[in-house]
């Protein structure tokens with residue numbers, strides 16, 4: 052993978068990591084909101100259940116209180132006797148007693164209807180549950196509800212008080228039923244039943260908790276119930292559900308417009324978008340009184356506006372998203388900076404290594420080509436340079452001379468002043484050569500105190516001039532030592548290269564001959580090679 056692709060891939064990976072973190076944080080916030088809402092929903096459900104229990108107690112204590120009144124018990128017992136005597140409830144005596152009973156209870160009935168939404172006070176005769184008096188409909192009597200009202204049937208059967216939610220033709224609500232005994236004895240006359248509706252109680256609960264409450268009956272329960280008409284107990288929705296009571300009007304609208312999520316009988320929570328707001332809707336089952344555990348006949352709906360909290364969550368998500376993006380960009384810049392710095396550092400080290408390598412290379416070159424004592428070229432390299440010069444002669448049409456140089460009686464310096472002084476003399480001599488010769492001239496140490504110089508561009512005559520200048524300089528120089536000053540002279544043999552010189556030995560041979568002659572003729576002189584000596 053190229054470094055460009057690598058940078059791209061790591062950049063994408065980094066983006067993915069930051070995006071995942073931002074999504075995760077957003078999800079966690081949403082989960083937290085949902086779990087907060089679930090906890091609140093559970094509290095609101097408990098509030099309803101407590102209210103339902105309180106209503107059951109309330110309705111039972113009302114029925115208990117009414118059934119313990121001696122006058123009520125007496126009238127009900129007389130009424131039962133009249134019905135028996137007259138054969139049914141329609142006789143004159145039964146009617147008189149019914150009217151007296153109604154009159155006795157009328158003040159309480161009116162007050163409780165207003166105060167606690169009491170919807171029903173109903174006297175059922177023992178043993179078959181024949182209706183004797185309905186406070187809400189005194190004209191209707193003589194029928195029996197025991198067949199389809201388990202609460203009344205159970206109290207009729209065993210004489211024990213009971214309460215619970217029941218669906219009736221007049222209303223669906225909390226009913227309580229207690230046995231009524233004849234005054235002064237333990238003979239069961241019948242059952243007194245009272246019922247309260249949900250409406251007022253839901254409104255109070257709603258005001259207390261700040262959320263909406265509603266009670267709905269399932270389509271099946273509505274079909275099963277023997278209502279006088281569809282609107283007797285509440286408002287029927289298009290899907291067949293019946294709204295028994297609600298603390299806020301919007302539940303009716305949702306029902307009418309089929310906006311309520313489908314309900315299958317369990318505990319369900321859903322979010323409903325309505326009129327620019329978001330509501331959390333919780334539904335839990337409502338069961339009617341039954342000795343057996345029957346499927347729920349309805350549901351309680353609890354809802355509240357969570358628009359602000361959802362908006363706050365969205366704002367939080369957006370903030371996290373932007374922060375994530377910012378963090379990603381910062382990390383990206385940092386990473387790129389580090390990569391650049393790393394690359395720069397890498398390049399710097401590479402350059403350093405290269406320079407070091409070149410230094411070593413040139414040192415090696417120098418070692419391989421230079422004489423370590425004098426710094427001039429060594430014998431091998433001088434020969435290479437000489438060969439090159441010979442090869443160039445033809446092509447360049449350039450003149451070139453060569454001289455051989457030998458310090459005179461050098462052995463005597465070594466012997467007389469020591470080897471170290473001999474070395475200094477050699478070094479000094481090399482320095483003179485550099486000073487007198489041109490940059491382009493090639494100086495080589497051929498042997499111990501024997502040197503050779505190649506003088507490109509110079510014919511024999513000018514080479515002789517150079518030779519003499521060098522010889523004079525050396526001869527005039529003195530070196531101070533512990534044992535006094537020391538001087539040395541120089542003998543030189545000079546020759547010019549010609550086109551026939553293919554072999555370095557040939558040229559060197561000629562220069563050597565001239566040098567030999569210089570030595571022989573007294574040293575400290577320059578002799579040009581002469582073809583005819």
Ligand SMILES: Nc1nc2c(ncn2[C@@H]2O[C@H](COP(=O)(O)OP(=O)(O)OP(=O)(O)O)[C@@H](O)[C@H]2O)c(=O)[nH]1
Pocket residue numbers: 424457458459460461462463465469470471472473474477498499500570
């Ligand atoms: N100090 C020193 N002496 C060297 C070096 N190389 C060679 N020599 C000495 O140079 C001397 C050369 O002596 P010879 O060959 O007899 O020549 P010479 O004494 O110069 O006599 P001529 O050449 O005939 O004038 C020897 O004593 C070598 O030991 C060196 O690198 N340093």
